[in-house]
Amino acid sequence: MNSRVKAPGSAYSDRERTHSERTFEFLAEAPLSEVAPLFGAHRERVWAPNWDPCFIWPVPAEDRPGMVFTVSGAHGKAIWINTCFEPQNGRVQYAYVLENAMTTLITLILTPRGEQTHVAVSYERTALQPRADAWVMRMADQDARAGDEWSAQINAYLRADPRQSASTAAHSGP
8 A cells, every 4th residue: 555645744835735645445246348438427326335426427327438427425416527547558547626715636557466356446635625634634544455355345246146247237227
C-alpha cells in the first residue's frame, strides 16, 4: 500500500487544501476478462453491497466510457463521471465531486497474473474548503484499509455458482 497526505500548513499556501493519495492492491481470483468488467459502475452492483448508482447517462444503465451517475450517501450526493473505461486493457478511472466538500479521482489498474488478476486501486482526494480538510484525512485512512474489503467482496462473488452470478448480473438494473 502506498500513501501520501499533505495537510495545510506544511509547504502550502493559505488557500491550498488537504490532499491525499492512497493505493491498495489485491488479487482477484479470476482472469482479467472476467474481473475487469466488474469494475464498471453498473456491473459493480453484483458484488458490492449497497452500491446503487443512479445513471444520468447512458439510460438504460450501461458500462461504457463517459458514463455519468450520482451516488447518494451520508455526506450528500456525489456526481461521478467515468474518465476511462478500458476493461480489455485493464484500466478504469472515475472522478467525482461531492459539492462543497471534496473531489476524488479513482484509478484502477488490472494486470493478468495467470488465472488471477492483480488489482491496484488508487484514490486521490482533495478538500474543497477548510471544513473538509479533516474529512479528507479520515477518508484517506479508510481508503488505505479498503483492499481487504474489496478483495473479500469481489472474490466471494467470483467463487459463487456461475449460474447464480450470471442470473444476478442479468437482472441487476437501475
